Amino acid sequence: KNEVEQSPQNLTAQEGEFITINCSYSVGISALHWLQQHPGGGIVSLFMLSSGKKKHGRLIATINIQEKHSSLHITASHPRDSAVYICAAAYNTDKLIFGTGTRLQVFP
Amino acid sequence: KAGVTQTPRYLIKTRGQQVTLSCSPISGHRSVSWYQQTPGQGLQFLFEYFSETQRNKGNFPGRFSGRQFSNSRSEMNVSTLELGDSALYLCASSFASGGPLNTGELFFGEGSRLTVL
Numbered sequence: 001k002n003e004v005e006q007s008p009q010n011l012t013a014q015e016g017e018f019i020t021i022n023c024s025y026s027v028g029i030s031a032l033h034w035l036q037q038h039p040g041g042g043i044v045s046l047f048m049l050s051s052g053k054k055k056h057g058r059l060i061a062t063i064n065i066q067e068k069h070s071s072l073h074i075t076a077s078h079p080r081d082s083a084v085y086i087c088a089a090a091y092n093t094d095k096l097i098f099g100t101g102t103r104l105q106v107f108p
Numbered sequence: 109k110a111g112v113t114q115t116p117r118y119l120i121k122t123r124g125q126q127v128t129l130s131c132s133p134i135s136g137h138r139s140v141s142w143y144q145q146t147p148g149q150g151l152q153f154l155f156e157y158f159s160e161t162q163r164n165k166g167n168f169p170g171r172f173s174g175r176q177f178s179n180s181r182s183e184m185n186v187s188t189l190e191l192g193d194s195a196l197y198l199c200a201s202s203f204a205s206g207g208p209l210n211t212g213e214l215f216f217g218e219g220s221r222l223t224v225l
Contacts, residue, residue: 033214035214035216041145041196041198041218041219041221042216042218042219043198043200043216044216045200045213045214045215045216048212048213048214086151088151095153095164095166096141096153096164096166097153098150098151098152098153099150100150101150101151
Protein backbone atom coordinates (compact mmCIF):
# COMPACT_ATOMS: atom_id res chain seq x y z
CA LYS A 1 0.00 0.00 0.00
CA ASN A 2 1.40 3.38 -0.98
CA GLU A 3 1.42 5.64 2.04
CA VAL A 4 3.18 8.71 3.36
CA GLU A 5 3.43 9.34 7.07
CA GLN A 6 4.65 12.65 8.36
CA SER A 7 5.58 13.71 11.90
CA PRO A 8 5.10 15.65 14.01
CA GLN A 9 1.72 17.13 13.09
CA ASN A 10 2.42 20.30 15.03
CA LEU A 11 5.68 21.83 16.10
CA THR A 12 6.41 24.90 18.16
CA ALA A 13 9.91 26.34 18.46
CA GLN A 14 11.77 29.34 19.77
CA GLU A 15 13.69 31.43 17.29
CA GLY A 16 17.14 29.96 16.72
CA GLU A 17 16.21 26.36 17.44
CA PHE A 18 17.07 23.46 15.13
CA ILE A 19 13.96 21.91 13.60
CA THR A 20 13.46 18.40 12.20
CA ILE A 21 10.39 17.15 10.34
CA ASN A 22 10.16 13.50 9.37
CA CYS A 23 8.53 11.68 6.47
CA SER A 24 8.21 7.91 5.98
CA TYR A 25 6.99 6.21 2.82
CA SER A 26 6.49 2.78 1.27
CA VAL A 27 8.73 1.15 -1.34
CA GLY A 28 8.85 2.15 -4.96
CA ILE A 29 9.23 5.89 -5.00
CA SER A 30 10.97 7.76 -7.79
CA ALA A 31 11.17 11.11 -6.00
CA LEU A 32 10.32 12.81 -2.71
CA HIS A 33 9.15 16.41 -2.64
CA TRP A 34 9.24 18.81 0.30
CA LEU A 35 6.78 21.69 0.05
CA GLN A 36 6.08 24.78 2.15
CA GLN A 37 2.62 26.28 2.42
CA HIS A 38 1.97 29.66 3.98
CA PRO A 39 -1.39 30.92 5.27
CA GLY A 40 -3.50 31.88 2.27
CA GLY A 41 -2.60 28.72 0.40
CA GLY A 42 0.47 29.46 -1.71
CA ILE A 43 2.79 26.45 -2.01
CA VAL A 44 6.50 26.65 -2.65
CA SER A 45 8.62 23.68 -3.61
CA LEU A 46 11.62 23.45 -1.28
CA PHE A 47 13.33 20.28 -2.44
CA MET A 48 12.93 17.37 -4.78
CA LEU A 49 15.07 14.36 -3.82
CA SER A 50 15.70 10.92 -5.17
CA SER A 51 18.82 10.19 -3.11
CA GLY A 52 21.28 11.74 -0.68
CA LYS A 53 21.08 15.22 0.70
CA LYS A 54 20.32 18.74 -0.53
CA LYS A 55 20.90 22.10 1.13
CA HIS A 56 19.47 25.50 0.41
CA GLY A 57 20.31 28.26 2.84
CA ARG A 58 19.17 27.18 6.30
CA LEU A 59 17.17 24.25 4.94
CA ILE A 60 18.55 20.74 4.54
CA ALA A 61 16.71 17.71 3.19
CA THR A 62 17.93 14.15 3.41
CA ILE A 63 16.59 10.86 2.17
CA ASN A 64 17.52 7.32 3.21
CA ILE A 65 16.34 4.92 0.55
CA GLN A 66 17.04 1.78 2.61
CA GLU A 67 15.05 3.05 5.58
CA LYS A 68 12.37 4.66 3.39
CA HIS A 69 12.67 7.88 5.34
CA SER A 70 13.28 11.54 4.60
CA SER A 71 13.90 14.46 6.92
CA LEU A 72 13.67 18.22 6.53
CA HIS A 73 15.90 20.24 8.83
CA ILE A 74 15.76 23.96 9.51
CA THR A 75 18.80 25.44 11.20
CA ALA A 76 18.60 28.68 13.20
CA SER A 77 14.82 28.83 12.83
CA HIS A 78 13.14 32.20 12.37
CA PRO A 79 9.52 33.36 12.78
CA ARG A 80 9.28 33.69 8.99
CA ASP A 81 9.76 29.91 8.78
CA SER A 82 6.30 29.51 10.33
CA ALA A 83 4.28 27.57 7.78
CA VAL A 84 2.95 24.11 6.99
CA TYR A 85 5.58 21.74 5.61
CA ILE A 86 4.37 18.89 3.44
CA CYS A 87 6.21 15.92 2.01
CA ALA A 88 4.97 14.14 -1.11
CA ALA A 89 6.14 10.79 -2.45
CA ALA A 90 6.12 10.12 -6.17
CA TYR A 91 5.53 6.40 -6.61
CA ASN A 92 6.65 4.47 -9.66
CA THR A 93 3.04 3.38 -10.01
CA ASP A 94 2.34 6.90 -11.20
CA LYS A 95 0.86 8.21 -7.98
CA LEU A 96 1.84 11.29 -6.03
CA ILE A 97 0.81 10.92 -2.39
CA PHE A 98 1.04 13.66 0.17
CA GLY A 99 1.72 13.58 3.88
CA THR A 100 -0.71 15.32 6.20
CA GLY A 101 1.66 18.21 6.81
CA THR A 102 3.52 19.61 9.79
CA ARG A 103 2.38 22.96 11.14
CA LEU A 104 5.43 24.84 12.40
CA GLN A 105 5.26 27.94 14.55
CA VAL A 106 8.46 29.73 15.45
CA PHE A 107 8.22 32.35 18.18
CA PRO A 108 10.65 35.24 18.63
CA LYS B 109 9.86 35.32 -15.52
CA ALA B 110 6.12 35.09 -14.83
CA GLY B 111 4.99 32.39 -12.42
CA VAL B 112 2.14 29.94 -12.69
CA THR B 113 -1.16 31.77 -13.11
CA GLN B 114 -4.48 30.33 -12.06
CA THR B 115 -7.87 31.82 -12.79
CA PRO B 116 -10.28 32.51 -11.29
CA ARG B 117 -8.88 32.87 -7.79
CA TYR B 118 -12.25 32.56 -6.08
CA LEU B 119 -15.60 31.29 -7.25
CA ILE B 120 -18.91 30.22 -5.82
CA LYS B 121 -21.16 27.66 -7.51
CA THR B 122 -24.25 25.72 -6.56
CA ARG B 123 -24.73 21.96 -6.52
CA GLY B 124 -25.24 20.45 -9.94
CA GLN B 125 -23.40 23.20 -11.80
CA GLN B 126 -20.10 22.72 -13.54
CA VAL B 127 -16.91 24.70 -13.27
CA THR B 128 -13.82 25.23 -15.40
CA LEU B 129 -10.52 26.33 -13.90
CA SER B 130 -7.56 27.57 -15.89
CA CYS B 131 -3.82 27.24 -15.35
CA SER B 132 -1.08 28.98 -17.34
CA PRO B 133 2.31 27.39 -16.64
CA ILE B 134 5.68 29.04 -16.56
CA SER B 135 6.94 29.66 -20.08
CA GLY B 136 8.79 26.61 -21.35
CA HIS B 137 7.19 24.19 -18.88
CA ARG B 138 5.32 21.38 -20.60
CA SER B 139 4.09 19.41 -17.59
CA VAL B 140 1.03 20.68 -15.71
CA SER B 141 -0.42 18.84 -12.73
CA TRP B 142 -3.54 19.52 -10.71
CA TYR B 143 -4.24 19.02 -7.02
CA GLN B 144 -7.21 19.31 -4.67
CA GLN B 145 -6.74 20.49 -1.10
CA THR B 146 -9.46 20.15 1.54
CA PRO B 147 -9.28 20.37 5.34
CA GLY B 148 -10.42 16.76 5.65
CA GLN B 149 -8.38 15.01 2.95
CA GLY B 150 -5.41 17.33 2.67
CA LEU B 151 -3.63 17.54 -0.67
CA GLN B 152 -4.56 15.00 -3.32
CA PHE B 153 -3.21 14.50 -6.80
CA LEU B 154 -5.83 14.88 -9.53
CA PHE B 155 -3.99 14.44 -12.84
CA GLU B 156 -0.99 15.47 -14.87
CA TYR B 157 -0.65 16.53 -18.48
CA PHE B 158 2.39 16.65 -20.71
CA SER B 159 2.35 17.78 -24.32
CA GLU B 160 -1.46 17.71 -24.43
CA THR B 161 -1.65 14.12 -23.13
CA GLN B 162 -2.91 13.02 -19.74
CA ARG B 163 -0.11 10.88 -18.34
CA ASN B 164 -1.25 10.21 -14.80
CA LYS B 165 -4.51 10.32 -12.90
CA GLY B 166 -5.38 10.19 -9.22
CA ASN B 167 -8.37 8.48 -7.63
CA PHE B 168 -11.12 10.91 -8.50
CA PRO B 169 -14.48 10.24 -10.18
CA GLY B 170 -15.04 10.88 -13.86
CA ARG B 171 -16.72 14.21 -13.03
CA PHE B 172 -13.18 15.58 -12.77
CA SER B 173 -11.55 16.04 -16.14
CA GLY B 174 -8.94 18.18 -17.74
CA ARG B 175 -7.09 19.02 -20.88
CA GLN B 176 -3.96 20.72 -22.05
CA PHE B 177 -3.58 22.96 -25.05
CA SER B 178 -0.70 23.23 -27.51
CA ASN B 179 0.65 26.26 -25.63
CA SER B 180 0.77 24.11 -22.44
CA ARG B 181 -2.06 26.00 -20.77
CA SER B 182 -4.35 23.61 -18.98
CA GLU B 183 -7.95 23.58 -17.85
CA MET B 184 -9.73 21.33 -15.43
CA ASN B 185 -13.45 20.84 -15.33
CA VAL B 186 -15.71 19.51 -12.62
CA SER B 187 -19.24 18.61 -13.66
CA THR B 188 -22.32 18.07 -11.51
CA LEU B 189 -20.76 19.80 -8.54
CA GLU B 190 -21.24 18.37 -5.07
CA LEU B 191 -20.80 20.08 -1.71
CA GLY B 192 -17.69 17.98 -1.12
CA ASP B 193 -16.01 19.51 -4.16
CA SER B 194 -15.49 22.72 -2.20
CA ALA B 195 -11.72 23.01 -2.04
CA LEU B 196 -8.61 24.84 -3.04
CA TYR B 197 -7.55 23.63 -6.49
CA LEU B 198 -3.87 24.05 -7.21
CA CYS B 199 -1.95 23.55 -10.35
CA ALA B 200 1.79 23.20 -10.72
CA SER B 201 4.07 23.25 -13.72
CA SER B 202 7.35 21.50 -14.21
CA PHE B 203 10.13 21.83 -16.76
CA ALA B 204 11.38 18.26 -16.63
CA SER B 205 9.69 15.74 -18.85
CA GLY B 206 9.29 13.47 -15.84
CA GLY B 207 6.83 15.84 -14.24
CA PRO B 208 5.96 15.51 -10.53
CA LEU B 209 6.26 11.73 -10.59
CA ASN B 210 9.90 11.71 -11.58
CA THR B 211 12.49 14.42 -11.44
CA GLY B 212 10.52 17.55 -12.05
CA GLU B 213 10.63 20.35 -9.51
CA LEU B 214 7.15 21.78 -9.05
CA PHE B 215 6.15 25.43 -9.37
CA PHE B 216 2.71 26.10 -7.91
CA GLY B 217 0.08 28.68 -8.70
CA GLU B 218 -1.85 30.50 -5.97
CA GLY B 219 -4.85 28.26 -6.44
CA SER B 220 -8.53 28.61 -7.23
CA ARG B 221 -10.77 28.45 -4.18
CA LEU B 222 -14.09 26.86 -5.09
CA THR B 223 -17.11 27.02 -2.80
CA VAL B 224 -20.12 24.87 -3.65
CA LEU B 225 -23.39 25.88 -2.01
